[in-house]
Amino acid sequence: MKKLMKGNEAIAEAAIRGGCRFFAGYPITPQNEIPEYLSWRLNEVGGAFVQAESEVAAINMVYGAAGAGARAMTSSSSPGISLKQEGISYICGAELPCVIVNIVRAGPGLGGIQPAQSDYFQTVKGGGHGDYHMLVLAPATVQEAVDLVYSAFDKADKYRLPVMILGDGMIGQMMEAVELPEMVDVNALAKKEWATDGTGVGENRRIVNSLYIQPDVLEEINHKLFAVYAEMKKNETAVEEYMCEDAEIVLTGYGTVARIAKSAVHMLRAKGIKAGLIRPITLYPFPDEAYARIAGNGICREMLCVELSMGQMIEDVKLSVNGKVPVEFYGRVGGNVMTAEDIVKKVMEGR
Amino acid sequence: MAKGFKKTKMLTDTPFHYCPGCTHGIAHRLTAEVLEEIGAEGNCVGVAPVGCAVFAYNYFNCDMQEAAHGRAPAVATGIKRVHPDKIVFSYQGDGDLASIGMAETVHAAARGENITVIFINNSIYGMTGGQMAPTTLEGQKATTCQAGRIPELNGNPVNVAEMLAQLKGPSYIARVGLFDLKHVMEAKRAIRKAFDMQINKKGFAMVEILSTCPTNWGLNPIDALEWSKNEATKTFPLGVFKDITKEEE
Ligand SMILES: Cc1ncc(C[n+]2csc(CCOP(=O)(O)OP(=O)(O)O)c2C)c(N)n1
Numbered sequence: 001m002k003k004l005m006k007g008n009e010a011i012a013e014a015a016i017r018g019g020c021r022f023f024a025g026y027p028i029t030p031q032n033e034i035p036e037y038l039s040w041r042l043n044e045v046g047g048a049f050v051q052a053e054s055e056v057a058a059i060n061m062v063y064g065a066a067g068a069g070a071r072a073m074t075s076s077s078s079p080g081i082s083l084k085q086e087g088i089s090y091i092c093g094a095e096l097p098c099v100i101v102n103i104v105r106a107g108p109g110l111g112g113i114q115p116a117q118s119d120y121f122q123t124v125k126g127g128g129h130g131d132y133h134m135l136v137l138a139p140a141t142v143q144e145a146v147d148l149v150y151s152a153f154d155k156a157d158k159y160r161l162p163v164m165i166l167g168d169g170m171i172g173q174m175m176e177a178v179e180l181p182e183m184v185d186v187n188a189l190a191k192k193e194w195a196t197d198g199t200g201v202g203e204n205r206r207i208v209n210s211l212y213i214q215p216d217v218l219e220e221i222n223h224k225l226f227a228v229y230a231e232m233k234k235n236e237t238a239v240e241e242y243m244c245e246d247a248e249i250v251l252t253g254y255g256t257v258a259r260i261a262k263s264a265v266h267m268l269r270a271k272g273i274k275a276g277l278i279r280p281i282t283l284y285p286f287p288d289e290a291y292a293r294i295a296g297n298g299i300c301r302e303m304l305c306v307e308l309s310m311g312q313m314i315e316d317v318k319l320s321v322n323g324k325v326p327v328e329f330y331g332r333v334g335g336n337v338m339t340a341e342d343i344v345k346k347v348m349e350g351r
Numbered sequence: 352m353a354k355g356f357k358k359t360k361m362l363t364d365t366p367f368h369y370c371p372g373c374t375h376g377i378a379h380r381l382t383a384e385v386l387e388e389i390g391a392e393g394n395c396v397g398v399a400p401v402g403c404a405v406f407a408y409n410y411f412n413c414d415m416q417e418a419a420h421g422r423a424p425a426v427a428t429g430i431k432r433v434h435p436d437k438i439v440f441s442y443q444g445d446g447d448l449a450s451i452g453m454a455e456t457v458h459a460a461a462r463g464e465n466i467t468v469i470f471i472n473n474s475i476y477g478m479t480g481g482q483m484a485p486t487t488l489e490g491q492k493a494t495t496c497q498a499g500r501i502p503e504l505n506g507n508p509v510n511v512a513e514m515l516a517q518l519k520g521p522s523y524i525a526r527v528g529l530f531d532l533k534h535v536m537e538a539k540r541a542i543r544k545a546f547d548m549q550i551n552k553k554g555f556a557m558v559e560i561l562s563t564c565p566t567n568w569g570l571n572p573i574d575a576l577e578w579s580k581n582e583a584t585k586t587f588p589l590g591v592f593k594d595i596t597k598e599e600e
């Protein structure tokens with residue numbers, strides 16, 4: 001049965017059902033409903049909730065809990081995610097699974113509390129120090145947010161890395177009807193042999209660590225991490241291609257912006273312009289193959305990248321397209337959101 | 352009959368990397384002996400700091416996590432909330448605990464987080480080469496206050512034990528020294544008490560240990576112990592600053 005839920009609350013409930021049993025976070029708009037919901041809901045399922053003294057502390061509590069074997073999560077919005085970068089780097093270095101939700105707001109600095117997509121670089125290029133990546137998922141609907149958060153814990157465990165849910169600010173606040181998945185039985189999950197559950201002695205001690213003083217050892221660790229990312233690219237890359245087969249102009253965008261772009265596709269087609277849409281669902285790994293294939297199909301003549309930023313994802317789009325067709329940009333920033341008409345107007349300008 | 356020295360089984364066989372005469376080694380041994388006494392073998396998770404004790408994860412014979420600089424109390428919080436029945440402790444230096452990690456320290460204490468913190472106060476940043484610490488004494492020389500710490504220029508030392516004792520959360524807060532056998536035995540009793548608090552679910556307990564850094568103090572090990580005894584204790588008096596079992600009596 002479908003239930004009408006606010007994005008943030010749906011994300012929180014999906015996390016519980018996906019097996020999340022530890023959450024630490026610090027208040028920041030527009031994601032407060034996530035910690036608020038989990039503060040009582042985790043108690044019901046025998047988990048633990050901590051309101052941390054800062055985002056720095058919260059991500060390090062997640063490090064401890066994930067290292068101790070629990071399915072752990074934190075959430076925040078842009079300024080708070082900046083503070084978590086140190087912890088994210090350590091979590092990647094120590095190969096710990098966890099889920100991090102960023103309900104992005106406009107920046108830089110304190111910025112504003114309205115929606116934005118200006119944390120793309122920070123998220124997919126690595127906002128903390130060192131060579132690392134996360135699995136980055138960008139839901140476009142509340143239902144998709146539920147499904148992605150729910151499966152994120154499995155993926156985090158499988159690859160032993162953080163999964164970042166990059167919600168673009170609208171997703172957290174809008175209400176939509178959702179189908180909630182079954183509750184995962186956390187006791188039936190595979191035991192994490194590497195986790196510090198306290199039972200280790202002598203040879204069987206488990207050490208959660210990211211320090212490797214010997215260059216050769218650290219180099220090997222770096223290569224090992226990137227082998228995992230390569231495997232993840234093969235298995236997890238996800239993209240929606242919408243009406244691209246005969247499209248001469250292909251729009252591209254992620255998250256809720258892609259929904260606006262989809263409306264623009266319909267409006268353009270009504271005007272006789274063959275438009276399509278590429279919507280990456282995984283921002284890392286980036287679906288470069290889809291872009292390259294469509295850009296080289298002989299029908300596509302140009303692409304238009306639509307973002308709530310000054311142009312961040314467009315860099316990956318251009319790398320993927322590799323000069324086969326021109327890639328134009330249309331963005332709104334500061335917390336402003338474009339309409340489908342705005343996108344149509346931008347496309348018509350070039351004609 | 353002479354009693355042979357026996358190493359506690361809560362230390363691994365990995366040789367310590369500490370400088371000769373550094374009391375980090377004594378603090379490790381006392382902590383490990385107490386862990387053995389309370390039956391923590393196979394029942395315990397430790398958290399190592401960033402600082403000279405960073406390799407503590409190689410020395411304590413239990414599951415260990417290495418935390419980012421200053422974040423050990425937050426990491427320990429995450430572990431303890433997942434395994435409330437396991438013994439969880441952190442071992443941290445003064446730069447780690449009282450400077451970069453002060454927020455994590457104060458709030459773990461204020462929450463009454465049921466963990467034990469072993470705090471090594473050596474009045475200096477050992478690992479990075481002798482810079483001024485939050486605990487550097489007035490007049491004490493460090494590489495970033497070469498004329499000696501001048502409060503007007505360099506601020507004042509932080510008395511962590513006294514400060515945390517003001518909070519409602521902690522169950523036990525003590526400061527101990529390691530400069531002679533009598534004080535070493537006293538230190539061990541304090542550490543035992545701090546772990547007993549955790550076992551009895553009394554909440555946050557911390558033992559601040561006045562430790563030496565002969566290397567960065569520019570003193571030989573014997574003089575370093577003397578300096579700790581005669582100088583460090585002037586700013587950092589030894590004592591029990593909070594003990595809720597006493598208050599309950
Ligand atoms: C974020 C960060 N800043 C700085 C450092 C460098 N650093 C390593 S150890 C240390 C100070 C350690 O001093 P203390 O905690 O007093 O421990 P000691 O070495 O004296 O035992 C610093 C500043 C670091 N590793 N990480």
Ligand code: SF4
Pocket residue numbers: 368369370372373374375403473477478563564565566567
């Ligand atoms: S530098 Fe100082 S604190 Fe570090 S091991 Fe050497 S003597 Fe001990």
